[in-house]
Amino acid sequence: MNNHLNLRLHHFGITADNLEETIHWYREKLGFTYDYTYKIEALKMKAAFMSLGDFRLEIFEVQNSQPMPAYRNDVAANIGVEGLNHVALAVADIEAAHRTLKDRGIEFVAEITEIPNSHGERYTFFKDNNGVLIELFQANPQNYKGANQ
Structure with a gap:
């Protein structure tokens, strides 16, 4: 059924209180590798991608997040x-x-x-x-x- 789309899981996203602390936690505790960080000023957000084999995690730090x-x-x-x-x-x-x-x-x-x-x-x-x-x-x-x- 998936032959034409070739869908596969790429990443999950989480929002964190502190991006740097969360990058460190996933690296030290679970062995994720840091890929890169980016910012989108209009959303008052900075984020990072990390990898664990073929799985990726996107971590967001958003100003005034709840x-x-x-x-x-x-x-x-x-x-x-x-x-x-x-x-x-x-x-x-x-x-x-x-x-x-x-x-x-x-x-x-x-x-x-x-x-x-x-x-x-x-x-x-x-x-x-x-x-x-x-x-x-x-x-x-x-x-x-x-x-x-």
Whole structure:
């Protein structure tokens, strides 16, 4: 069905209170690479792109931005609100990744949990320095029925 469009995920965007602190957090905690920064004066905004393999993250710092509502920091409350609510990063070994990130000072907000009916897929959530929920996800490749179509 996707043959003509050739769609693929390019990036997610987040708004942060402090661009430089957030660039540093993603670099030091998750291993993202800084790509470049840009400004759009009319929007009173500066932003940066960072990369993790083929995945990119766009971070915005906007003058007079509003803090994220507290419910967005809670996994159960967040999924009860319509719209995009988190980004997931794939890992091969969720326990090893969990230990490494805890050693780097990451705050986890959920235990490692197996998804019912998933044949072993597991997840957990943590927060970045702005409170944005990020999921660690250990996939079962056998569940990807349409991956090469």
